[in-house]
Amino acid sequence: MAKGSVPSAVINRLCLYHRCLEEIRGAEGGKDKLNYVSSSKIAAMTGINPAQIRKDLTYFGEFGKRGKGYPAVDLLRELEKILGLDRKWSVIIAGAGNLGKALVRYKGFSSRGFLIEGIFDQDPLKIGKKIGHIFIYDVKEMDKFIRAKDIDIGVLVVPAQSAQEVAEKMVEGGIKAILNFAPARIDLPAKIRIHNVDLSFEFEELTYYLSQ
Amino acid sequence: MAKGSVPSAVINRLCLYHRCLEEIRGAEGGKDKLNYVSSSKIAAMTGINPAQIRKDLTYFGEFGKRGKGYPAVDLLRELEKILGLDRKWSVIIAGAGNLGKALVRYKGFSSRGFLIEGIFDQDPLKIGKKIGHIFIYDVKEMDKFIRAKDIDIGVLVVPAQSAQEVAEKMVEGGIKAILNFAPARIDLPAKIRIHNVDLSFEFEELTYYLSQ
DNA sequence: TAGATTGTTAATCGATTAACAATC
DNA sequence: TAGATTGTTAATCGATTAACAATC
Numbered sequence: 131m132a133k134g135s136v137p138s139a140v141i142n143r144l145c146l147y148h149r150c151l152e153e154i155r156g157a158e159g160g161k162d163k164l165n166y167v168s169s170s171k172i173a174a175m176t177g178i179n180p181a182q183i184r185k186d187l188t189y190f191g192e193f194g195k196r197g198k199g200y201p202a203v204d205l206l207r208e209l210e211k212i213l214g215l216d217r218k219w220s221v222i223i224a225g226a227g228n229l230g231k232a233l234v235r236y237k238g239f240s241s242r243g244f245l246i247e248g249i250f251d252q253d254p255l256k257i258g259k260k261i262g263h264i265f266i267y268d269v270k271e272m273d274k275f276i277r278a279k280d281i282d283i284g285v286l287v288v289p290a291q292s293a294q295e296v297a298e299k300m301v302e303g304g305i306k307a308i309l310n311f312a313p314a315r316i317d318l319p320a321k322i323r324i325h326n327v328d329l330s331f332e333f334e335e336l337t338y339y340l341s342q
Numbered sequence: 343m344a345k346g347s348v349p350s351a352v353i354n355r356l357c358l359y360h361r362c363l364e365e366i367r368g369a370e371g372g373k374d375k376l377n378y379v380s381s382s383k384i385a386a387m388t389g390i391n392p393a394q395i396r397k398d399l400t401y402f403g404e405f406g407k408r409g410k411g412y413p414a415v416d417l418l419r420e421l422e423k424i425l426g427l428d429r430k431w432s433v434i435i436a437g438a439g440n441l442g443k444a445l446v447r448y449k450g451f452s453s454r455g456f457l458i459e460g461i462f463d464q465d466p467l468k469i470g471k472k473i474g475h476i477f478i479y480d481v482k483e484m485d486k487f488i489r490a491k492d493i494d495i496g497v498l499v500v501p502a503q504s505a506q507e508v509a510e511k512m513v514e515g516g517i518k519a520i521l522n523f524a525p526a527r528i529d530l531p532a533k534i535r536i537h538n539v540d541l542s543f544e545f546e547e548l549t550y551y552l553s554q
Numbered sequence: 555t556a557g558a559t560t561g562t563t564a565a566t567c568g569a570t571t572a573a574c575a576a577t578c
Numbered sequence: 579t580a581g582a583t584t585g586t587t588a589a590t591c592g593a594t595t596a597a598c599a600a601t602c
Binding site for chain 3: 137139140179180181182185195196197198
């Protein structure tokens with residue numbers, strides 16, 4: 131879809147533009163479907179340089195009209211296509227701790243196309259119970275489950291010590307991408323996409339700036 | 343402390359080095375206190391270029407010995423000083439939802455110097471209750487509380503619509519930094535440090551790569 | 555001394571932004 | 579046409595990395 135390789139900062143900003151356009155659509159009540167939005171309008175809303183915005187978009191196509199701007203609704207749809215938000219994704223969560231629980235109930239999921247198909251834990255006291263309407267299964271079943279249900283994304287919310295092991299089990303099942311909340315670096319075959327979300331880093335960066 | 347301004351990517355990597363050194367200390371059982379660690383050893387563990395590591399460290403001082411490397415324990419302590427991990431920080435959490443609950447119970451806090459002093463919500467059913475051993479207070483009391491207890495860091499886990507308003511209340515109380523989990527951009531005076539952690543962006547970036 | 559590794563410079567690489575021709 | 583705004587080039591800026599003298 132994109133010409134050449136796209137810096138990951140671009141993808142991050144695309145998410146921002148997407149949210150910004152949703153906001154615009156919300157504000158306008160979806161009435162006037164042919165409204166145009168300019169790069170400088172998006173710039174004002176996001177704080178990103180307008181030239182940057184235009185450049186980011188041209189990685190993926192020419193969506194604008196010179197002299198007018200970008201057709202807002204069309205651009206929103208294009209961004210959804212680019213970001214893979216125009217389809218459903220199946221997700222499992224490994225780790226039925228507090229953070230796992232919070233993620234199951236996280237609104238951002240259901241509103242996008244993320245379907246949580248199951249939760250996995252090794253604690254016999256948790257297995258068989260439910261969080262919301264999602265069952266908790268034995269982590270031993272995880273690879274079979276992933277294969278059978280063709281799960282796309284695995285979310286790792288297990289303790290640091292078991293992160294590598296559980297991640298490998300996900301890969302055995304044929305998972306395509308992993309979002310890792312465990313404070314541990316994970317080594318997996320390069321074809322598996324891993325994103326690390328490290329909450330303690332967020333706090334440590336903050337205290338760095340407070341200490342200055 | 344640092345000479346000139348330090349790119350935020352450097353601070354992020356410093357967190358990584360810090361964790362790496364903790365791991366080394368853990369592995370060695372704290373015995374041989376004068377062990378040296380070289381930039382290439384840290385590089386092998388973190389995947390960061392050794393020249394990068396040396397450069398990052400020289401923003402803050404000369405911690406190494408030519409021909410030997412860096413004294414591991416000393417460097418660990420220096421990093422803790424730089425990152426502000428050698429002292430206590432007081433924290434409040436605004437929003438007693440699922441994510442708020444998970445954060446209160448997050449182990450990464452207590453093990454570092456982060457003290458959660460209170461949780462704030464506007465739901466009368468929640469006010470007065472506890473999560474773990476931390477009380478939930480009325481969000482109306484928040485600014486008074488921040489001032490009285492000299493709170494350093496506010497964690498925002500409220501819905502997007504109320505994020506700006508609650509953040510402003512934190513600033514009124516004299517908060518120094520905010521960690522924002524609400525999917526909303528917040529405008530505050532420049533002296534307040536804000537970090538945004540946007541979980542839906544993490545997922546959207548992942549689905550971008552899966553779509554390719 | 556010989557080997558190792560730092561701190562630092564200089565070269566490279568990549569990302570951001572200003573400027574402007576194209577064009578609606 | 580005149581005004582506006584894109585898509586794109588070229589200039590700038592900043593970050594990464596290779597190389598090496600200093601030195602343990």
